[in-house]
Amino acid sequence: MAKNKRYIEDLDQYEGCYDKERFGMNPLAVAFLQRGQRFETGVTTGKTLAKLLTFCDPRWVVCEIPQPRRCPLCNERVVAEIGGAEVVLGSAEIRVVGEEEIYAAPDLVYHYVTAHNYLLPQEFVAALKTAKAGNIEHRAVINALR
Numbered sequence: 001m002a003k004n005k006r007y008i009e010d011l012d013q014y015e016g017c018y019d020k021e022r023f024g025m026n027p028l029a030v031a032f033l034q035r036g037q038r039f040e041t042g043v044t045t046g047k048t049l050a051k052l053l054t055f056c057d058p059r060w061v062v063c064e065i066p067q068p069r070r071c072p073l074c075n076e077r078v079v080a081e082i083g084g085a086e087v088v089l090g091s092a093e094i095r096v097v098g099e100e101e102i103y104a105a106p107d108l109v110y111h112y113v114t115a116h117n118y119l120l121p122q123e124f125v126a127a128l129k130t131a132k133a134g135n136i137e138h139r140a141v142i143n144a145l146r
């Protein structure tokens with residue numbers, strides 16, 4: 001029986017923006033939040049946040065849409081400073097390559113954490129520790145999705 005799920009929950013298989021023909025790995029979803037969706041809140045270290053932000057760099061985002069979406073939780077237009085430049089978030093996704101899994105998140109994930117205390121899944125935080133935006137594995141994933 002087909003499940004009619006209203007929300008994409010954290011660590012669900014992510015099936016949006018995904019081309020099976022070109023890319024054989026299924027990412028796990030992180031932070032595809034929608035208005036009304038419940039999520040865990042908590043404290044995120046500055047180190048994790050700084051690392052997360054490096055993945056929101058326009059050089060490394062995928063699945064871009066022309067018009068940035070506002071935050072579904074607070075309806076704000078979200079701007080972040082990345083490498084000294086102002087970047088509007090809400091129009092792309094990020095990929096984080098962990099040792100076991102690849103994770104997909106909207107670039108608004110950074111705002112969810114900083115503005116709404118959204119708590120990143122533990123295994124995603126662990127993946128962020130070893131992952132590096134723009135390294136060879138990461139670039140391979142990004143290039144496959146572009």
Ligand SMILES: [Zn+2]
Pocket residue numbers: 071072073074075076111115116
């Ligand atoms: Zn917000």
